[in-house]
Amino acid sequence: MRRGKQQHLIPVFIIVLCCTGMITCASNNTKKQQKKSDIHMTDLSRQHNEAKKLSKELRKKGISDERVLAAISNVPRHSFIDEQLSAYAYQDRPLPIESGQTISQPFTVAYQTELLQLQAGEKVLEIGTGSGYQAAILCEMEAEVYSIERYYNLYQTAKEILNKLGYYPNLFFGDGFEGLPEHAPFDKILITAAPEKIPEKLLQQLRVGGWMVVPLGGRGGQKMTVIRRVSDTEFKESEHGDFIFVPMQEGTVE
Numbered sequence: 001m002r003r004g005k006q007q008h009l010i011p012v013f014i015i016v017l018c019c020t021g022m023i024t025c026a027s028n029n030t031k032k033q034q035k036k037s038d039i040h041m042t043d044l045s046r047q048h049n050e051a052k053k054l055s056k057e058l059r060k061k062g063i064s065d066e067r068v069l070a071a072i073s074n075v076p077r078h079s080f081i082d083e084q085l086s087a088y089a090y091q092d093r094p095l096p097i098e099s100g101q102t103i104s105q106p107f108t109v110a111y112q113t114e115l116l117q118l119q120a121g122e123k124v125l126e127i128g129t130g131s132g133y134q135a136a137i138l139c140e141m142e143a144e145v146y147s148i149e150r151y152y153n154l155y156q157t158a159k160e161i162l163n164k165l166g167y168y169p170n171l172f173f174g175d176g177f178e179g180l181p182e183h184a185p186f187d188k189i190l191i192t193a194a195p196e197k198i199p200e201k202l203l204q205q206l207r208v209g210g211w212m213v214v215p216l217g218g219r220g221g222q223k224m225t226v227i228r229r230v231s232d233t234e235f236k237e238s239e240h241g242d243f244i245f246v247p248m249q250e251g252t253v254e
């Protein structure tokens with residue numbers, strides 16, 4: 001009986017040793033992971049603070065829609081730009097993205113979004129996905145978002161970034177002048193590139209009672225314009241200040 005017990009003790013001892021080793025190893029790994037995630041958390045909270053500061057700055061500059069300001073605080077703008085420019089991500093200025101395009105100045109994004117007066121659940125069509133930042137702001141505001149981009153590479157990159165961040169707008173590669181007749185009518189249409197004339201096909205995709213926000217004009221500068229669809233055939237226009245956007249161009253680029 002005794003011998004039997006001792007024989008059993010040896011394997012038990014080995015098992016205990018192995019387990020201790022495994023636990024020590026696991027706890028070391030956890031520590032390492034925790035260190036890594038501490039750094040990650042510090043980065044995230046710093047960026048979140050910067051986004052909040054940006055939102056405060058936009059409030060001072062005249063943006064008053066709380067839902068827009070909250071969206072600006074919550075969307076990590078640095079995720080939408082080249083890492084080399086990340087030091088500028090939360091400054092109120094436009095920045096270059098691929099294909100000679102730009103991510104709009106945060107004030108412009110907030111201003112256009114405020115003019116939309118977006119209600120949760122509204123169906124909104126954005127023309128010019130670009131970096132995807134504006135689409136993320138619209139998603140934060142719980143809109144049903146559709147967005148079209150004419151550059152395939154921008155469409156693809158924006159999709160990857162948005163999905164990584166947990167935003168799932170309906171993204172399309174195509175010519176925004178055509179709109180999305182198969183998904184019309186839209187409650188709101190937001191154009192983030194500048195057409196010289198009002199895009200007629202898009203007006204027809206607005207529901208009666210809905211409106212479009214569009215920077216209207218040539219390369220020299222544009223007037224921010226709101227066009228309301230008052231009835232099937234009647235539209236009313238109002239102007240809301242001067243801006244400079246990249247031009248809205250016809251066709252697509254593969």
Ligand code: SAH
Pocket residue numbers: 101102103104127128129130131132133134135148149150151154174175176177192193246247248249250251
């Ligand atoms: N909303 C974007 C701003 C991008 S700048 C953002 O948040 O980053 C304007 C974008 O409009 C550019 O990416 C440009 O390629 C796109 N664009 C210009 N003409 C277009 C058209 N006809 N259809 C779709 N996108 C267009």
